[in-house]
Amino acid sequence: MLKRTSDDAPRTVMVAGGAGFIGSHLCERLLAEGRSVICLDSYRTGSEANVLPLTNHPRFTFIEADVCELPPIDEPVEQIYNLACAASPSNYQADPIHTMLTCVLGTRNLLAIAEQNGASFLQASTSEIYGEPEQHPQMEDYRGNVNCTGPRACYDEGKRAAEAVCFDFLRAGRVDARVARIFNTYGPRMRADDGRIVSNLIVQALAGGPLPIYGTGEQTRSFCHVSDLVTGLMALMNVKPNPGAPVNLGNPEEFTILELAELVRAKLASGAGLAFHPLPVDDPTRRRPDIARAIALVGWSPTVRLADGLVDTIDWFQSTAPLEKGVASSPSVYGMG
Numbered sequence: 001m002l003k004r005t006s007d008d009a010p011r012t013v014m015v016a017g018g019a020g021f022i023g024s025h026l027c028e029r030l031l032a033e034g035r036s037v038i039c040l041d042s043y044r045t046g047s048e049a050n051v052l053p054l055t056n057h058p059r060f061t062f063i064e065a066d067v068c069e070l071p072p073i074d075e076p077v078e079q080i081y082n083l084a085c086a087a088s089p090s091n092y093q094a095d096p097i098h099t100m101l102t103c104v105l106g107t108r109n110l111l112a113i114a115e116q117n118g119a120s121f122l123q124a125s126t127s128e129i130y131g132e133p134e135q136h137p138q139m140e141d142y143r144g145n146v147n148c149t150g151p152r153a154c155y156d157e158g159k160r161a162a163e164a165v166c167f168d169f170l171r172a173g174r175v176d177a178r179v180a181r182i183f184n185t186y187g188p189r190m191r192a193d194d195g196r197i198v199s200n201l202i203v204q205a206l207a208g209g210p211l212p213i214y215g216t217g218e219q220t221r222s223f224c225h226v227s228d229l230v231t232g233l234m235a236l237m238n239v240k241p242n243p244g245a246p247v248n249l250g251n252p253e254e255f256t257i258l259e260l261a262e263l264v265r266a267k268l269a270s271g272a273g274l275a276f277h278p279l280p281v282d283d284p285t286r287r288r289p290d291i292a293r294a295i296a297l298v299g300w301s302p303t304v305r306l307a308d309g310l311v312d313t314i315d316w317f318q319s320t321a322p323l324e325k326g327v328a329s330s331p332s333v334y335g336m337g
């Protein structure tokens with residue numbers, strides 16, 4: 001049963017994982033659009049700094065909690081975005097069992113709150129559910145090629161199971177659940193030290209290099225600016241009818257890691273060299289979303305080109321303390337997203 005506030009009252013949206021990189025941008029956008037926002041986060045990989053500018057906002061509430069052990073949520077909510085989960089390999093592999101529980105139990109717990117409130121639900125899934133893809137670009141109907149016992153399984157399989165739970169709630173008519181399969185996203189507020197490819201290269205270039213390249217650098221990724229992604233998440237949450245199937249959200253422009261490194265060097269006028277390292281276990285070699293479904297059913301496609309989107313991302317890292325020269329992050333860098 002939906003406990004609606006009066007028609008003119010701002011509708012309350014919960015963002016689990018709202019103190020993280022993507023979640024904090026989503027909270028900001030929702031507030032700007034007049035919503036009330038409950039941000040729930042354990043600060044496992046997010047930070048207080050990400051939401052600090054929002055804490056005095058009259059329509060913003062922060063709850064520090066783990067989605068595996070949720071406290072009662074008293075305020076009625078109309079929408080729940082579930083972004084709670086460490087997203088970079090170094091972080092999600094630090095406590096793989098907790099990562100799996102976050103994906104499965106955490107998603108189930110949030111779905112239960114959605115059911116109690118009659119709220120719509122959006123699950124932040126990932127292109128990692130495709131594993132090392134045999135199909136390129138990846139369409140949503142592709143069932144993936146995931147190593148279910150490897151070091152990445154806690155995340156890849158956890159996210160696959162979370163999708164399954166969402167569709168079980170949807171099929172049972174219990175929750176209006178939607179699933180976004182997010183591809184590599186970049187932008188301001190990425191952490192400098194969690195080993196994601198874009199932040200890794202920028203931070204090292206700012207520190208004078210060398211830029212770490214894992215494998216040959218010929219592997220590809222498609223990079224979506226966080227502003228585009230947030231637009232896509234909100235469009236998917238609000239579109240009618242519910243697509244009833246997962247939707248890829250990402251930028252289909254595909255780059256090799258070497259091309260990305262070149263772009264970063266050019267933007268920073270950096271003469272830094274490259275340092276080659278072995279490719280991490282199960283790191284996918286290709287990633288590119290087929291976004292035909294997002295275009296057709298959600299009316300969304302990204303607008304920010306990588307060369308443009310790197311500008312505010314680089315500004316962000318320039319305004320925060322760069323890592324020392326040569327302090328490379330974990331080598332598990334490219335698979336996320």
Ligand SMILES: NC(=O)c1ccc[n+]([C@@H]2O[C@H](COP(=O)([O-])OP(=O)(O)OC[C@H]3O[C@@H](n4cnc5c(N)ncnc54)[C@H](O)[C@@H]3O)[C@@H](O)[C@H]2O)c1
Binds near residue numbers: 021023065
């Ligand atoms: N960034 C990407 O490129 C990308 C790609 C694919 C999918 N995703 C998904 O999008 C979501 C957000 O990713 P992000 O890049 O902002 O990562 P992030 O690590 O910056 O944000 C995740 C947030 O979830 C919180 N969190 C983690 N476990 C929690 C738990 N058990 N209970 C409560 N809070 C918890 C963290 O503290 C953090 O604030 C994740 O679910 C991730 O799997 C991200």
